[in-house]
Amino acid sequence: MGAISILLAMIACVCAVGGFVSMSQAPLDVGALALACFLGILAMLAQAAAYQQELRTYLVEEAP
Numbered sequence: 001m002g003a004i005s006i007l008l009a010m011i012a013c014v015c016a017v018g019g020f021v022s023m024s025q026a027p028l029d030v031g032a033l034a035l036a037c038f039l040g041i042l043a044m045l046a047q048a049a050a051y052q053q054e055l056r057t058y059l060v061e062e063a064p
Contacts, residue, residue, distance in 0.1 A: 005049065009042060 016038050023031045 009046075012038075012042070 016035055020031050042057050
């Protein structure tokens with residue numbers, strides 16, 4: 001991942017934690033579920049970026 005992607009992911013995490021902390025008690029369960037979904041999506045994006053980099057490296061090595 002590039003530096004800008006890491007910076008944006010860090011900002012998104014800070015915003016997510018800030019939103020989770022500022023919630024009242026009533027919607028806390030929904031907030032926890034939303035936070036879990038957010039972290040899952042972030043993990044999938046990181047996995048896709050790593051896979052794309054690996055694929056690019058493989059294609060460059062196999063090029064004539």
